[in-house]
């Protein structure tokens with residue numbers, strides 16, 4: 112496959128030599144929600160398959176057509192269907208399960224709040240009434256910028272109740288990032304909190320939000336959830352506290368009827384250009400994909416206590432903390448903070464206390480736990496766990512085995528789930544009652560989903576080979592477009608391999624993958640200029656633009672280099688303006704500058720100053736070489752390079768900066 116000369120082939124050799132397999136135990140299979148492989152056969156007739164599954168949603172009016180694919184790549188699922196997703200997530204559970212716990216909220220400092228389905232319903236209705244009183248109605252966009260408190264899922268659901276699409280912006284993003292997203296979405300209302308809590312400290316979200324909305328004319332009102340009680344500025348006529356807004360609101364509100372294809376939310380994600388893309392998801396297909404995959408990948412049972420450790424600011428939280436679990440009437444844990452507060456056993460303390468049955472986390476977190484050592488999980492009884500999951504990046508077999516042995520007690524199935532913001536829900540993942548797993552492989556496409564691996568020319572690569580991961584027919588939770596930019600939707604995802612003249616439409620995921628001789632998929636990471644740092648997608652261009660935005664910087668190139676904990680780490684190469692001298696202080700200043708522009712997750716791990724950047728004769732920066740330099744590998748082919756000497760110079764400086772760090 113045409114990667115970039117990095118050591119992907121080495122990685123894949125190691126992965127492909129991974130011979131261990133883990134078949135589900137008879138005991139597990141016999142109790143599993145799905146225990147017959149015939150479901151894959153059913154899934155081949157994918158429209159019929161998803162139509163049958165859609166009976167599990169609550170419809171106000173049934174659809175007339177399962178899939179309208181007459182104007183590809185713009186899909187319509189469940190045409191003419193009417194519903195409101197909150198009726199599937201809340202109303203329909205009230206009669207039988209009103210007293211069942213929806214969320215056990217666990218605050219980082221140790222405060223807790225348990226919310227039943229009825230309480231959740233009532234507060235969602237109150238907030239929906241409150242938002243309506245502020246003028247929010249169907250179709251209006253609402254931006255949400257919060258920490259992980261119980262009001263966060265309530266905010267999403269209150270918007271959904273009104274048919275007002277939400278746009279959640281991760282609470283770790285900067286004012287600038289928030290501002291760009293609000294402007295693009297033209298959001299009318301912003302929901303935020305006074306401060307969020309993280310890592311024993313607080314983050315001044317309201318003041319970041321104030322800075323952002325100084326330049327966003329669309330925002331009319333700001334709702335502020337009190338989390339810490341810190342004194343924050345409240346602008347008269349614009350800002351209102353959440354508790355004041357909902358106080359006198361009725362605990363009931365009829366849901367606004369939406370169409371299957373009305374927008375449920377926008378979620379911005381990094382692409383190969385500097386400007387984040389607003390990924391658009393709609394109601395019925397998305398909810399179906401979320402609930403089906405949640406129930407069956409995690410083998411959810413009535414009395415389970417499920418915990419997805421992601422932040423609701425990312426798609427994993429949308430699908431697997433909010434919509435999927437609630438549609439399945441699941442009890443979830445919602446944890447606010449970091450895994451090492453107050454100590455490195457916080458997760459395991461929570462698992463033991465709530466008798467968590469499924470945990471869903473990220474490889475980077477698992478690798479961090481590995482580094483901390485087994486004493487922390489050993490302090491706790493983790494025997495309640497039945498299925499343990501991972502998402503966000505490839506998991507190396509060593510981390511997989513560690514997870515299985517130390518968290519799963521050597522027996523629970525591991526579900527490694529491959530998917531994207533764009534796909535809406537998991538696409539390649541085991542079904543734990545029937546799939547034999549292999550450490551490091553996300554296994555095979557789920558029933559009703561069809562993937563393939565293509566070579567450069569768009570030909571399917573036979574089993575045993577590698578190439579580009581593609582999806583070959585539409586699926587219910589697929590993104591419908593890029594907000595306000597349908598051309599970008601077509602160009603980014605559907606142009607690489609589709610053949611419109613033959614009416615063949617192929618979704619290009621941007622990931623490299625190999626498929627072994629059993630048909631198992633082994634994900635290899637991005638093949639484009641998107642980095643994956645601790646499971647967060649960050650584009651090289653975004654960070655480059657942030658660096659170049661600094662007064663002293665003339666030019667910048669950014670690459671993701673391999674990192675044992677975070678998967679990739681951001682390595683930046685910076686050319687300074689003539690008069691400026693690069694030193695340690697400037698490195699720190701630049702790192703902070705990027706944090707301010709984008710958020711702390713985008714702060715480069717290393718910055719090397721260089722007089723020039725290696726470029727091809729046509730002026731394109733050769734990131735492949737920079738990656739080699741960052742990983743201190745033998746340098747790849749430099750013959751197409753215009754300024755070959757500069758590479759040696761950069762390599763020397765990079766080595767110097769690496770060794771000075773070790774000192």
Ligand code: WTA
Pocket residue numbers: 380425426427501502503504505506527528529530531532533553620621622634635636637643646647648
């Ligand atoms: C990567 C997160 C390997 C992949 C749900 C994808 C994975 C990007 C896996 C999407 C996995 C996600 N194995 N790689 N199990 N899951 N990825 O949009 O590169 O934040 O394209 O969605 O994460 O990231 P996103």
